[in-house]
Amino acid sequence: MYAYAAHLYLYTYIYVYETICVFRSNSIMDGTFLLKTIAFSVFFVTTTGLSDDEIMQAACAAVVPSSGLTWISAVRKPCSNTEKTDTCDIICKNAVCSMRSIYGNQGSSGGTCVAAYHLYTKRNTLKDGENGKASIATLRYGVSGCRNPWCGPNFCCCKA
Incomplete structure (x- = not known):
């Protein structure tokens, strides 16, 4: 971005x-x-353009199996290579109040991590009509990334 x-x-x-x-x-x-x-x-x-939060919100919404109404939020995770940070499991539990305030207090009162991603900040700017090249990259950790305390996932997909 x-x-x-x-x-x-x-x-x-x-x-x-x-x-x-x-x-x-x-x-x-x-x-x-x-x-x-x-x-x-x-x-x-x-x-112009989408923010990192908007990109990850779309990715998180896409990976959740549809089983009725599911409230999903992409939540930022701090990234540090030198010290441990909260896992996405913890971040999602702590973010449930802010999630529910967006949804009008709907959804579960307990936050659960359903996936984790690393969205790379480096972007390739493509010209109009330029095809066959990547512009944005993500690494999907899936559910196993929910327990990663290190820099890796920088977004948590949280379900309320």
Whole structure:
């Protein structure tokens, strides 16, 4: 997400710079138009693309077997290579109140980990029409990742 946003910021900067140069060369520099262009560019960059949380929410919802109503949330897990952190089992138990507040107090009162993932932050920015290349990568740990206290899974799929 961050690489994608940085890429868009660069293109936005270039676009705004070129727009200023064109207006200066034509001596019709309109501050209102320039302000609208900058506002649109910032709005475009900040609203384009999915966040890591949204990507993992979709992945978590997809891996849960459908057995009636199931309340699922992707919950961030801290990642440390030097010290143990809470497992996804513990994180899901602790996150159940915040999950239920989203769902209107529906679902179980006990949080359960159903899967764990590592979403890699490095992204490849693909050009329009560019096929056959990966842009985002994840590692699925499944249920066994729910008990991992180390850096590995950085998202827990929690069921309420």
